[in-house]
């Protein structure tokens with residue numbers, strides 16, 4: 501058996517409210533909040549990026565795994581906001597946790613699905629016996645163009661998972677991947693902001709892909725939605741994951757714990773992985789967890805996890821995800837500070 | 851910071867690696883060639899704690915060119931135990947928030963970058979706990 505032996509998340513301290521963004525663009529905040537089921541989102545500090553958040557999330561995962569990082573054989577960071585166009589994020593992460601030099605490393609990209617990809621590959625290498633431990637991270641500090649619908653949701657956060665064959669806290673019983681060529685969201689090289697096909701992003705892309713993956717995964721596992729204690733889906737806004745989950749037969753009660761988007765925003769590659777960390781924080785031995793990510797382009801990775809007795813020992817060894825999300829130290833930014841933090845202001849000489 | 855200097859300092863900047871004197875046990879951070887206590891040259895590798903308290907601080911209001919966007923920002927001397935003090939920038943903390951005796955944690959952050967095209971220097975800063 502292979503599974504998760506350590507997990508950790510990181511959410512920055514800054515937030516911006518939907519009202520604050522809507523005010524600047526003359527948009528109707530209540531309709532955005534209702535339509536997207538979104539109140540506010542996280543914002544990285546100017547000195548934070550995908551790499552720094554990946555490091556902090558992975559340090560939390562190592563605390564829970566209790567392993568020697570020198571035995572980690574692979575480090576995969578999935579993101580659509582890697583700080584360098586050329587130079588991996590994974591090398592800095594591996595160096596910061598002490599996994600170098602005997603380690604395989606690659607960065608993954610597939611819009612919002614890059615994190616679950618890294619998880620799948622790291623876990624598969626452990627399963628194949630190629631490495632003892634593998635790390636898969638989903639992290640993003642994504643940007644939406646000013647005034648665009650994406651600006652209300654694009655946020656920042658990271659989740660990290662360590663996979664192994666011993667001391668498992670959540671066993672992986674089934675996986676399934678589903679993907680087709682679907683141009684719903686893209687960013688060409690040298691473009692600062694992404695483009696999207698507006699309404700096309702919903703039905704043929706997000707819903708069709710997640711439904712395809714989840715249906716196949718349920719068939720493969722011969723399980724039904726009622727067998728699960730928790731379910732988590734990619735959450736580009738608050739509404740989509742609830743809609744797709746209910747269509748598949750899951751209930752709000754099963755999805756609530758991993759449904760972070762209303763106050764976190766869309767953390768892209770971090771979205772369903774961070775949701776999974778929030779679930780593991782409260783899961784009980786024997787619980788089954790259903791997970792399906794989504795990446796535009798488009799694809800979905802599905803996982804079925806079963807929580808073991810070890811979960812109780814590790815839950816409090818690092819900060820809980822919802823504690824980071826709801827921290828008293830949240831700092832609310834005005835739109836001006838937000839644009840400065842996100843580098844949206846053009847300075848002289850740039 | 852030049853790429854070679856940055857690269858040489860990765861163990862201390864990324865992993866808080868310190869040198870513990872094999873003779874008298876004094877922990878030096880950043881690591882040294884000679885022990886400042888007993889002049890011994892033999893060390894073992896150790897790591898400093900990632901938690902500590904603010905011993906003293908100052909607020910930088912007129913910052914060097916690459917930090918002007920961030921001013922005003924506090925810089926603190928943090929006691930991380932084992933007789934080690936670390937000098938670092940305080941992140942996510944305004945000049946009005948910082949206090950002597952405050953609990954902080956070392957976090958991995960971007961420390962500086964060489965314009966838009968140069969390398970990004972990563973390292974530790976402390977953040978309020």
Ligand SMILES: [Zn+2]
Nearest residue numbers: 871874885888
């Ligand atoms: Zn000495």
